[in-house]
Amino acid sequence: MEHRGPGLRVRVTHHGHCSVLKVGGHLDFITAPTLTGHVEAVWEMSPGPRLVLELSQLTFYDSTALAVLAHTRQRIHATATGRLLFVGVPHSLRHLLHRTGLLPRFELRDSVEHAVAPLLSMA
Numbered sequence: 001m002e003h004r005g006p007g008l009r010v011r012v013t014h015h016g017h018c019s020v021l022k023v024g025g026h027l028d029f030i031t032a033p034t035l036t037g038h039v040e041a042v043w044e045m046s047p048g049p050r051l052v053l054e055l056s057q058l059t060f061y062d063s064t065a066l067a068v069l070a071h072t073r074q075r076i077h078a079t080a081t082g083r084l085l086f087v088g089v090p091h092s093l094r095h096l097l098h099r100t101g102l103l104p105r106f107e108l109r110d111s112v113e114h115a116v117a118p119l120l121s122m123a
């Protein structure tokens with residue numbers, strides 16, 4: 001499933017009980033509800049989702065993007081079975097996460113394959 005909102009692209013693929021959301025374009029105040037809606041849809045399928053956010057195609061983000069990522073992480077980690085991994089975090093976003101103290105709270109992986117493999121092996 002792929003959705004193109006104003007300036008944001010989200011493509012959702014499922015690998016067993018793991019969902020990958022490939023996010024590209026602009027993630028800001030206007031487009032954040034599109035990403036949040038996709039996360040909610042995955043949540044409805046499984047209340048403790050195993051989720052990979054692939055962000056290498058993000059070209060713009062603002063503080064709303066940080067809030068969405070932090071909220072998604074907090075919500076998933078509050079479950080017993082949920083897990084959230086990030087792939088392809090742009091250098092500038094990684095730097096911002098570091099400066100805000102959020103980077104150590106995020107699980108980063110080098111590729112979707114490296115993120116999905118351990119999620120599929122989870123009971």
